[in-house]
Amino acid sequence: MHELSIAYDVIEQVEAAAIRHGFKKVNQIHLLVGEWSGVDVEALQFCFPEATRKTCLKDAHLLITCKGLTIQCLDCFELTPISREQALACAKCGSVNTKIIEGKELRIVDLDVD
Amino acid sequence: MCQDCGCEIATDLISRKILGVPQVQQVQKLQISQEVFSEDRNRSTPVSRRIEMGQAIVEKNIQQAELNRMWFRTHQIPVINMMSAPGSGKTYLLEKTVQALADSLDFAILTGDQEMSYDADRLKRVGARVKQINTLSSCHLNAQHIEAELQGFVGARSQLLVIENVGNLVCPAAFDLGESHKVAVLSTTEGEDKPTKYPLLFHEADLIIVSKMDLVPYLDWTQEVCQQHIRKVNPNAPIFYLSAKTGEGMEAWLKYVQTLRSEATSMGSLREVLK
Numbered sequence: 001m002h003e004l005s006i007a008y009d010v011i012e013q014v015e016a017a018a019i020r021h022g023f024k025k026v027n028q029i030h031l032l033v034g035e036w037s038g039v040d041v042e043a044l045q046f047c048f049p050e051a052t053r054k055t056c057l058k059d060a061h062l063l064i065t066c067k068g069l070t071i072q073c074l075d076c077f078e079l080t081p082i083s084r085e086q087a088l089a090c091a092k093c094g095s096v097n098t099k100i101i102e103g104k105e106l107r108i109v110d111l112d113v114d
Numbered sequence: 115m116c117q118d119c120g121c122e123i124a125t126d127l128i129s130r131k132i133l134g135v136p137q138v139q140q141v142q143k144l145q146i147s148q149e150v151f152s153e154d155r156n157r158s159t160p161v162s163r164r165i166e167m168g169q170a171i172v173e174k175n176i177q178q179a180e181l182n183r184m185w186f187r188t189h190q191i192p193v194i195n196m197m198s199a200p201g202s203g204k205t206y207l208l209e210k211t212v213q214a215l216a217d218s219l220d221f222a223i224l225t226g227d228q229e230m231s232y233d234a235d236r237l238k239r240v241g242a243r244v245k246q247i248n249t250l251s252s253c254h255l256n257a258q259h260i261e262a263e264l265q266g267f268v269g270a271r272s273q274l275l276v277i278e279n280v281g282n283l284v285c286p287a288a289f290d291l292g293e294s295h296k297v298a299v300l301s302t303t304e305g306e307d308k309p310t311k312y313p314l315l316f317h318e319a320d321l322i323i324v325s326k327m328d329l330v331p332y333l334d335w336t337q338e339v340c341q342q343h344i345r346k347v348n349p350n351a352p353i354f355y356l357s358a359k360t361g362e363g364m365e366a367w368l369k370y371v372q373t374l375r376s377e378a379t380s381m382g383s384l385r386e387v388l389k
């Protein structure tokens with residue numbers, strides 16, 4: 001629901017990087033978006049061209065890597081990838097004493113710039 | 115050196131011409147071309163290069179939330195971030211909480227909505243120290259909203275802060291405010307399945323309140339099914355089933371709030387001792 005403000009946050013960070021690294025144009029931006037990051041990839045793709053229209057990200061290719069959810073069992077330390085509608089329980093010992101170790105990411109990985 | 119940006123790696127134009135690879139695959143190949151042309155640094159053609167970023171997109175919020183958290187810890191103020199769908203009964207629950215605890219506890223309430231100050235008005239009427247935050251176009255409160263109220267409204271003398279977030283089951287979960295405790299409220303009228311439909315918010319909660327229990331006789335709603343949905347995404351958090359209207363189950367919630375306060379002060383005195 002807040003993908004447009006996420007797009008603006010991306011622009012702000014990239015523009016700061018543009019000053020730091022001295023570039024004027026981004027050819028490609030690579031984002032990492034976890035399944036539980038609260039961001040809808042399609043909505044982000046939809047608003048990105050319009051949000052970036054007057055910035056150095058204009059015409060940049062938006063590459064998004066989606067990351068699924070993985071939990072780690074706090075009892076036996078097994079890693080369990082979680083698919084949709086699956087309870088957050090360890091696949092090995094069944095414990096529900098777990099923590100999320102992947103799937104909440106929301107990061108700019110890197111930029112290809114001119 | 116490139117005249118455009120001053121960098122010293124081989125030009126995109128040259129490496130593309132030599133290697134004949136499309137833009138995206140350019141990066142790995144650049145390493146090779148860099149060696150080939152490293153002698154020739156006086157070209158002025160544009161350069162394509164990769165810049166590693168790595169930071170979180172909501173980095174600004176993360177940093178501000180940490181600063182807020184430090185401020186709350188310094189002043190020994192426990193902070194509840196209360197999140198739910200609109201209409202789950204957060205404000206009504208807080209009205210009843212204020213009526214029960216305001217004499218013994220000096221607590222501040224920040225309430226977030228896109229527009230209007232209905233919630234703050236309601237809470238003021240029962241004697242709460244409350245301030246409305248209007249987020250306008252935004253669907254959640256962020257750490258900056260809270261920071262703006264620390265010195266003036268919240269103040270060092272507050273014994274507890276409750277933040278009533280914008281009614282929304284998606285976005286508030288992604289924005290840390292610097293709170294010590296996340297409380298999710300789910301009303302019986304929303305149905306049993308919301309926790310698994312909106313998993314992140316319920317997963318992150320330290321406490322889950324199921325509200326409007328007085329309406330159960332009129333609904334196709336069962337506690338067992340609701341609990342199953344909650345446990346799928348949050349195996350450990352306590353669940354309080356209550357009705358703010360009838361008072362059923364309210365003691366557990368009021369006790370929880372009071373305990374947060376006493377824990378915060380005992381942690382504070384422990385830190386003083388350790389100093």
